[in-house]
Amino acid sequence: MMILPEFDLLRPRSVDEAVAAARRTSGAFDYLGGGTDLLCNYKWGINANPTVISLRHIGELNERQGGSLGGGLTLAELEADEDFLHDFPAFRRTLARLASPLIRQTGTLAGNILVDTRCIWLNQSAFARRALGNCLKADGPECRVVKGSTDRCYANYSGDMAPVFMVYGAEIRLAGPDGERTLPLTEFFSLDGRTRNVKAPEEIVVALDLPGDARTLRASYQKFRVREAWDFPELAVAASARMDGDRIEELSLVASAVASIPLWMDEIAAKYVGRTLDDETIDAVAGDMFKASRPVRATLLPPGYRKHMVRVMTTRALREIRGDAVPVPAAAM
Amino acid sequence: MSKTLVTLHVNERAYEVAVRPQDTLALALRDGCGLTGTKVGCDLGTCGCCTVLVDGRPVLGCLTLALEVEGRRIETIEGLAGAERLHPVQKAFAECGGSQCGYCTPGFVMTSVALLRTNGAPSRDEIKEAIAGNLCRCTGYAKIVDAVEQAATELRQAGNEASPTTDAHRSGGSNDARLQGRRQPATARR
Numbered sequence: 001m002m003i004l005p006e007f008d009l010l011r012p013r014s015v016d017e018a019v020a021a022a023r024r025t026s027g028a029f030d031y032l033g034g035g036t037d038l039l040c041n042y043k044w045g046i047n048a049n050p051t052v053i054s055l056r057h058i059g060e061l062n063e064r065q066g067g068s069l070g071g072g073l074t075l076a077e078l079e080a081d082e083d084f085l086h087d088f089p090a091f092r093r094t095l096a097r098l099a100s101p102l103i104r105q106t107g108t109l110a111g112n113i114l115v116d117t118r119c120i121w122l123n124q125s126a127f128a129r130r131a132l133g134n135c136l137k138a139d140g141p142e143c144r145v146v147k148g149s150t151d152r153c154y155a156n157y158s159g160d161m162a163p164v165f166m167v168y169g170a171e172i173r174l175a176g177p178d179g180e181r182t183l184p185l186t187e188f189f190s191l192d193g194r195t196r197n198v199k200a201p202e203e204i205v206v207a208l209d210l211p212g213d214a215r216t217l218r219a220s221y222q223k224f225r226v227r228e229a230w231d232f233p234e235l236a237v238a239a240s241a242r243m244d245g246d247r248i249e250e251l252s253l254v255a256s257a258v259a260s261i262p263l264w265m266d267e268i269a270a271k272y273v274g275r276t277l278d279d280e281t282i283d284a285v286a287g288d289m290f291k292a293s294r295p296v297r298a299t300l301l302p303p304g305y306r307k308h309m310v311r312v313m314t315t316r317a318l319r320e321i322r323g324d325a326v327p328v329p330a331a332a333m
Numbered sequence: 334m335s336k337t338l339v340t341l342h343v344n345e346r347a348y349e350v351a352v353r354p355q356d357t358l359a360l361a362l363r364d365g366c367g368l369t370g371t372k373v374g375c376d377l378g379t380c381g382c383c384t385v386l387v388d389g390r391p392v393l394g395c396l397t398l399a400l401e402v403e404g405r406r407i408e409t410i411e412g413l414a415g416a417e418r419l420h421p422v423q424k425a426f427a428e429c430g431g432s433q434c435g436y437c438t439p440g441f442v443m444t445s446v447a448l449l450r451t452n453g454a455p456s457r458d459e460i461k462e463a464i465a466g467n468l469c470r471c472t473g474y475a476k477i478v479d480a481v482e483q484a485a486t487e488l489r490q491a492g493n494e495a496s497p498t499t500d501a502h503r504s505g506g507s508n509d510a511r512l513q514g515r516r517q518p519a520t521a522r523r
């Protein structure tokens with residue numbers, strides 16, 4: 001049995017109450033969504049705090065209106081929402097291949113966007129970590145993956161929903177001590193496996209907003225994982241395009257799970273606007289994505305192989321957007 | 334941290350249990366309510382051994398805090414069988430060889446019960462998808478899928494699988510009926 005450390009559990013009923021409670025802790029707290037990520041880290045003894053503030057009893061986080069999705073909605077609720085899946089079809093397979101059906105019952109949208117970065121040196125018991133030597137992210141002086149790094153953690157971003165929201169042009173809505181603010185999801189993440197994003201600790205992810213014109217985009221999410229029943233991505237590629245016949249009018253690309261954040265490849269995408277989506281273009285985009293991805297040894301599979309698979313997954317994503325049939329591993333065993 | 338006395342509604346019965354904020358539902362059920370049918374395997378969300386139903390949905394008892402489900406309707410493996418008869422899903426697991434060492438079985442059964450309440454005639458692929466979060470090291474899964482298919486057929490023949498207390502198969506007298514109205518305080522022993 002894994003023992004959870006001691007903590008105080010607060011259960012506020014509104015966003016304002018939760019933010020006020022967070023402020024009273026002087027930063028020594030964590031918000032709790034479904035708990036499917038946080039409680040695992042607590043059981044491993046990774047950066048646990050003495051106060052946990054549950055967001056599960058706040059009705060306003062569960063609101064859903066068109067493309068505006070409350071951060072407290074569970075992944076299972078999104079998976080059951082046929083209108084949402086009809087409008088944004090790339091989420092259908094993303095959700096079906098995200099963790100396991102049991103985890104999706106409680107895992108929330110906000111918790112998924114904010115899922116902690118993962119690393120083979122870190123996601124171990126405290127005993128194993130001590131034996132290996134603690135690292136920068138939890139109680140140690142330097143990174144074990146990129147030796148000598150004392151100011152940046154290279155743990156892997158492993159959330160499946162953010163890359164897809166990014167290529168659909170979503171915004172993230174935050175509420176904190178200074179009120180609400182909204183920013184493009186592409187500007188939300190910041191490149192360090194410890195801090196991960198620009199959110200202030202007390203800020204709550206209230207919702208993800210998808211723009212109305214995202215409904216006319218063609219999008220694809222290609223995830224590569226070790227165990228098809230429930231695993232985190234070893235790498236993933238999300239792409240969306242607006243097509244005029246076979247000509248690319250708009251293109252968005254994300255390489256995910258190859259760095260501490262989902263990588264927004266806007267410069268690569270811009271190069272190909274106006275081009276025909278033929279095999280030659282697809283090969284060129286895939287080659288650029290391959291070159292721009294530099295995974296490190298923070299996950300199970302070797303970085304060289306994951307880098308190679310970025311090319312394969314980009315090719316599949318663009319072919320799917322073009323309307324080709326692409327291989328899709330079954331979700332279950 | 335100090336313990337709080339909470340009422341957990343499990344299998345249509347109220348249990349008064351003293352829990353600490355960090356106690357999981359699996360722990361509170363096993364140690365607090367004495368309902369040890371719910372198993373704990375990985376304790377990290379991976380194996381599904383600890384699956385119980387909360388308001389009819391299958392959830393992982395090892396990643397749910399007990400305090401978070403205060404006042405919700407919880408169902409565990411102990412609530413399924415009647416006094417003399419197994420629930421059709423349990424019966425099918427026994428008959429098809431869907432259970433060997435048995436450690437994963439309560440989790441599989443609870444996940445399957447939840448599936449069959451929403452989909453009375455699942456395909457083999459739908460069954461595989463529904464149980465993808467439950468791991469079994471003994472059976473090789475084929476017999477588990479057989480069992481869920483057989484249970485689905487039996488439930489369709491017997492009419493709809495309804496809520497535990499109203500199930501047709503329970504007419505022999507269910508645990509719930511027997512215990513209804515009785516309230517037994519229990520205290521977590523940790």
Ligand SMILES: Cc1cc2nc3c(=O)[nH]c(=O)nc-3n(C[C@H](O)[C@H](O)[C@H](O)COP(=O)(O)OP(=O)(O)OC[C@H]3O[C@@H](n4cnc5c(N)ncnc54)[C@H](O)[C@@H]3O)c2cc1C
Pocket residue numbers: 030031032033034035036037038039040055061071072075097098099100103106107108109110111112113114115116158159160161203204205206230231232233377378379
């Ligand atoms: C076996 C297993 C397999 C998994 N596989 C996958 C996978 O394939 N893909 C994947 O993406 N994830 C996977 N996960 C991780 C996790 O289950 C999901 O990412 C899930 O969506 C997390 O949501 P949650 O609500 O449970 O998050 P929590 O654990 O509650 O929270 C995660 C983080 O978000 C913060 N948080 C939560 N909600 C808010 C909010 N509204 N505002 C501010 N902060 C908030 C918490 O403080 C915490 O830091 C897996 C987990 C397990 C145990």
Ligand code: SF4
Pocket residue numbers: 118119120121122135136137138142143144145146152153154155193298
């Ligand atoms: S990338 Fe480095 S600092 Fe980050 S968790 Fe892994 S070993 Fe630790």
Ligand code: FES
Pocket residue numbers: 372373374375376377378379380381382383384393394395396
């Ligand atoms: S014990 Fe809960 S999932 Fe393994």
Ligand code: FES
Pocket residue numbers: 431432433434435436437438468469470471472
């Ligand atoms: S019967 Fe032994 S683990 Fe499933």
